[in-house]
Amino acid sequence: MRHRKSGRKLNRSNSHRAAMLKNMARALITYEQIRTTEAKAKELRRIVDKLVTLALRNDLHARRQAYKVLGSHQMVQRLFDEIGPRFEGGTGGYTRSIKLSQPRKGDCAPMVLIELTRRAVDEAPAEKPKKEKKTPAENVEKKVEAAKEAPAKEVKETAPKEEAKEAAPKEEVTKAETEDKAKKTASKED
Numbered sequence: 001m002r003h004r005k006s007g008r009k010l011n012r013s014n015s016h017r018a019a020m021l022k023n024m025a026r027a028l029i030t031y032e033q034i035r036t037t038e039a040k041a042k043e044l045r046r047i048v049d050k051l052v053t054l055a056l057r058n059d060l061h062a063r064r065q066a067y068k069v070l071g072s073h074q075m076v077q078r079l080f081d082e083i084g085p086r087f088e089g090g091t092g093g094y095t096r097s098i099k100l101s102q103p104r105k106g107d108c109a110p111m112v113l114i115e116l117t118r119r120a121v122d123e124a125p126a127e128k129p130k131k132e133k134k135t136p137a138e139n140v141e142k143k144v145e146a147a148k149e150a151p152a153k154e155v156k157e158t159a160p161k162e163e164a165k166e167a168a169p170k171e172e173v174t175k176a177e178t179e180d181k182a183k184k185t186a187s188k189e190d
Contacts, residue, residue, distance in 0.1 A: 007043060007046075008043055010040060010043065021044060022047075024036065024040065024044045024047075025047050025048055025051060028048055028116070029048070030078075032115060033119070034113075034114055036111070037111060038099070038112045045097070048116075049095060051079060052083065054079075055084025056084055056088070056090075058080055062080075063076055063080060082120070087118060093117060094116060094117060095115065095116060095117065096114070100112060
């Protein structure tokens with residue numbers, strides 16, 4: 001009988017199953033979304049939800065428990081500093097599974113997309129609408145003005161250097177020419 005024996009065996013030994021689920025948990029924290037079979041996703045959900053709950057506690061003991069699963073200080077830091085704060089005030093439901101329409105080729109296993117419910121991508125669009133919206137005509141005008149200013153700046157920056165280099169020889173030449181002209185005019189008068 002299977003009384004009080006929870007979890008799926010997934011046709012793997014205990015150590016293989018544990019290693020696979022740890023690797024999948026690392027991948028989910030890194031990419032925030034992975035594609036896997038439905039049975040593996042249901043098992044993975046148990047592990048990741050516990051990790052996010054540890055991140056909400058945010059104490060030393062919780063970090064050490066998370067390190068046991070993740071095995072990387074960078075992963076623990078990402079979990080506690082980036083992912084955990086997103087779920088403040090939440091009481092579960094940190095992951096979701098979205099069933100994909102096509103089963104896996106070869107064995108027709110049902111596939112799902114498991115992801116964090118609050119992703120970093122979801123937070124970024126919330127900031128964009130705060131900016132002023134401009135019409136396409138205003139955007140074009142702005143680009144045209146920027147294009148006009150860019151070459152002018154380059155010319156202004158290079159012009160003084162070239163003028164300084166060219167100005168000095170011209171002044172010397174002009175002084176020499178004026179002295180020659182003065183001598184010629186003086187010799188013609190004599």
